Amino acid sequence: MAVSTPIDQDRVLRKALFLDRDGVINIEKNYVWRVEDFEFLPGIFELCALARELGFLLIVITNQAGIARGYYTEADFQRLNEWMLGEFRVRGIEIGYVYHCPYHPTAGIGEYRRESFDRKPNPGMILKARRDFGLDLSRSVLVGDKDSDIEAGRAAAVGYIIRLDPCGTRADTGGDPVHTVLPDLVEVRHWLQDGYAGHHS
Template sequence: MKNKAIFLDRDGTINIDKHYMYKIEDFEFVEGAEKGLKMFYDMGYKLIVVTNQGGIGRGYYTEEDLEKLNNYMEKRLLESGVKIEKCYFCPHHAEHGIGKYKKDCSCRKPKPGMLIEGIKEFDIDPEKSYMIGDKMSDAEAGINAGVKPIIVKTGKEITEEIEKSGIEIYSSIYEFALSLQKK
């Protein structure tokens, strides 16, 4: 039997978005995120982070900086009884990337590359899975990978495009977790 997963954007969804954040001292969970993630985990979902990190491509910070921050986040969540299976990231930017990072790739959301990789690596059933993010590009990545998109209001402003899209919108990860528990 295949696994079910919750794919998660990071900045603005799990943690407060602080524009090209890479320092541990700047990391702050969105209110209720830890509780919501624990609820998903307890419901048997594999938790997989998929995050665009154009700041690497622009030269603002390194892959090692990102790895340190993600390890910190994962450690904090483990202390709450939550396991993140993997943090996939896209360092590329077709327009603003520098050197090897300046390319049009298949992993930068809204393209589904990171989700497809997670689906293969963790034997995920897309039809039983969700993609949670705070932007239309997150939702589109989910749709493009065949998983159900969910938008949360904890990051970017909800656009008219999102409101008219028919995509389910929740105030936070925690609110969606409460709703999913009832299904």
């Protein structure tokens, strides 16, 4: 029997792989803003390359309260961001867009001190991406390392939510079908290849 063309829906509404930045793309070190402090997590390029092959748009969603707190500026953030995008690009990986939220409701300075629907656990950045790129969130995947990532994904009804937790096990989710706990990005790649793609093709 002929192999069927995979998922025509891909051409109608796109699916995204949403990635938190600190703790998912790079090692969490608290308020990273300099290139010399930015260390990619092992497996991130391989995961992103596979996701692109499978037709996912890559979207980064990152709270950047360090801007609110005055630890670094928007310009510092953008400088690091451009460098990061370049590191993906030289490996042939296109990041669709990076959404960031520079506000903090209590610790922000001046105009940066405010509530924001974009600040995770709120779903604002995910919903903006849905509108900007015409995404089907029910077929999309989110990878985060904190409760606020998971909650944002749930609030936006993202179909597949993965928490990276080096000490975690799948049992941590209490059998929740939407939410998977995996110890590292290699496991996330395997899940995307075998679990997600297996289920959707």
